[in-house]
Amino acid sequence: MIEVKNLTKRYGDHLALDDISFTVEDGEIVGFLGPNGAGKSTTMNIITGYLSSTEGQVLVDGVDVLEEPLKAKAKIGYLPEIPPLYVDMTVEEYLAFDCDLKHVPAAKKQETIDQVSKLARVQDVKGRLIRNLSKGYRQRVGLAQALVGNPEVLILDEPTVGLDPKQIIEVRDLIKSLSRKHTILLSSHILQEVQAVCDKLVIINHGRIVAIDTPDALSRNILQINKLELRVKGPKNDVLSGIKQIEGVKLAEILRIREEGTVDINVETEEDVDVREAIFAFCSDNNYPLLMMKTEEINLEDIFLQVTGEREVRR
Amino acid sequence: MRAVFLKELRTYFKNPLGYVFIGMMLIVLGIYYALYAMYYQAADYYHVLNAGSSLIIFVIPVLTMRIMSEESKNKTDQMLLTAPIKTSGIVLGKFFAAVVLFLMVVLISVIQPLTTVFVFDGDMSMQMTLGAYIAFIMLGITFISIGMFISSLTENQLVAAVVTIGVFILLNLLDGIYTILPSSRYFSLAVIVVALGIVLFLIYRSIHELVVTGIIGAVSLIALVVTFFITPESFDGLLGTIMSSLAVFQRYADMFSGVFEFGHIVFFLSVTAFFLFLTYQVVEKKRWN
Known part of the structure; x- marks a missing residue:
């Protein structure tokens, strides 16, 4: 579903990504793991078409993100590291705007809003200004935004940051349930968080992939008893x-x-x-x-x- | 484009900015109207609009300072740029929303000339008033596009506002500046060479190719020198000619003389299109950085 081929990204002299390649199969949840500044967000921003790579190619469902951006972007729901929220809007207005951006037909708009706010558990704050919401709620509104338009691919950049432990478990369960219908790539810098939900882990450090394996295989190797x-x-x-x-x-x-x-x-x-x-x-x-x-x-x-x-x- | 346009328009009425803009415009137009129509007993409305052009310098930045910078500061541009819509749609949607707000003010201000005509039985040249309105609208639209471009260059609204006001004041002074510049051909050549150097530097900054930049520079320089030796007289007072053709306010004043010149409208629309294009380029270029 997502094919990342030989991605390289340079910011001036700084090499942010160095020849990264991996694939995410249909219906898979892949965890993208690495310390802060490893290149996770950069990779995700390139997959979603927000940034361009210096070299390399990204295919989403066979569509090149650079060559046919509109077609590729229509397949992706994206929750960036900092949720892109318009704080002057209420949650409902915000989601309605997102429906317009993603060409959700007018007749289906209300249904979509209800559906995503139920999934992301923001129904009870629908009428409130985003400005007045707590960090946890903002994160969930961001998640609801990513779900609008029922995209095939979900790209979630640190989806549980700012949530309390109970909410983290809820979001984890939500991601698990979404995986039945969506292909998911999510990033984190905490192993335990992705271990629980992911089918596959891609570990990245200093812009390079250091390992791609199942969580079990990775943690079996490193069971620390000393x-x-x-x-x-x-x-x-x-x-x-x-x-x-x-x-x-x-x-x-x-x-x-x-x-x-x-x-x-x-x-x-x-x-x-x-x-x-x-x-x-x-x-x-x-x-x-x-x-x-x-x-x-x-x-x-x-x-x-x-x-x-x-x-x-x-x- | 529609989604962004509607969202922008709503935003103006959600935070104080839209009201501040409309309020400031109407207050100043109102004061000028009171001054000209009531105090000086000058029925013609174009006096008011002409005076209002100096107000535009300070009020348009209120409208445009946040237009692009706020999105990059709050990272909401990530939502727009990863949505299945075109970048041009984002730029145009935002531009038209600002233009519509500006036109709302213009529409409200129409009450003033109507009052003169119908309430006070004032004798007003319809043609002059209409021409003045067209000039006012053209200036407003052009300035919105310039302000928008400046806003796209920074994440800081205050910087955008200050720079925009600065640029507008400079444009206002441009009419005065070119008359005092030396008209010597060597001066023109020197300034053009310096300008070429700046352009080459910007090209190098964006493509990082020393050879390509060098070739472009060499070719331009040779062309310039050859032209200078073949027709040196074409450089006499060239700078003044270039600057006067760019003088926005000069054309604005021309349009008030009552002569409706199509060329001026084309000029304003071209400048607007140019700055919209530049804004588009800035937004697109951000992803290549």
Whole structure:
């Protein structure tokens, strides 16, 4: 549905995108992952025809975005990084304007507005000025705007930014339900966010694609068990020295004391050594209740380290 | 185009800007009308419109300062430019909305000459009044297109307004400036060479091709020098001729002399089209940056 071929974008001397190629199949949800400034928004702006690439080509459903822009744009619903909202309008007026822009027939206008505001959950603020809406609502109005005209392709640039945790889950569910009828490309700089909904991840850094794979395959490679955080009930010095003596533990240090009589400990182990069972055994032998044990959260840096094999992510 | 046009027109009445524009125009026209018709007892309405041309310099920027800059500042241009509509439709839609607002004021002001004729039984030259109205409208439309172009160059409304007022004042002074310029052929040549240099610099800035820019520069320079040696007399007072042909207010004043000249209307419409084209180019070029 979306074919991105050898995309390069130069801003003067700065190379924002360097020979990027990937495809998004029909009905697929693809997550576009990368730290801030990696080139996600630039790529999305090129796909939607807002920017032009220096080199390369984008096909949306076989239509070249540069050669037949109107035809290609009609197939795309776009939520940019900053929702393009006219703050002087009410939500209803804004969506009506968007219907006009996207050539929704007059007879179907009201129906479309009702439908998208229901999907994006903005029905209850329809009559309010966008100026007076909170960030979360603005984001959802932006999402409603992208859905107008029932486009085949949805391009969502950081759709959950500014939403509270409950709304993030709602938007995630919404995206999942939309995927039945739409092809979706969404970007994020948080792995957990895209992991949950995407069929495929495209990871980009410094304008280059560093990996394209399924979320499972990516996270399987980087399950981190050599960094643990523990909370143990017991005298802190005894616990710490006990854990230090476990074979394979490279480093153990007290992180903080959160609860009375317990201690939080940070543990690092040798590569490829799993000490979790040994720690459990130590605690149960000494009758120190183990209140918490978690592996460090996988973040994007770790993925980069993994997929690029670099020790340091260059800044 | 229709969608953008309607949205723009509504925007003028949603925030104070449209009302400020209409209000300012009507107040000043009203004061001039009171002054000329009541105080000086001059029935002819073209005096009012003529005086109003100096007001246009300050009021049109109110209308045009936000017209493009606001969209790029709020990133709403992303919505327009990724929608299945043409860029020309966006530019024209916005332009016509501003023109319609301007024409609304003109329409309201018609009450004034009508009052003179029907209430006070004033003796007014229909022809002169009509000519003055056409000139006023032409000047307004031209200035809207210039203001719109300047607004497309910046994200800052205030900068757009100040620069637009500056340009309008400069245009007003242009009539005076060219009469005091030296008419020597060497002076003309020097100024044209400098202008060529600026144009070449702008070309280089936009295409980043030193060789191509160099070739264009060399060819233009040779053509210029050859022309200078073949017909040096054509450079005598050339600058004055060029500037006087660009003098907007001179033509505006001409149109008030009661002689209806078609060439002036063509001039105003061409300048308008030129600046609309430039605005279109600026909007299109943004995506290539």
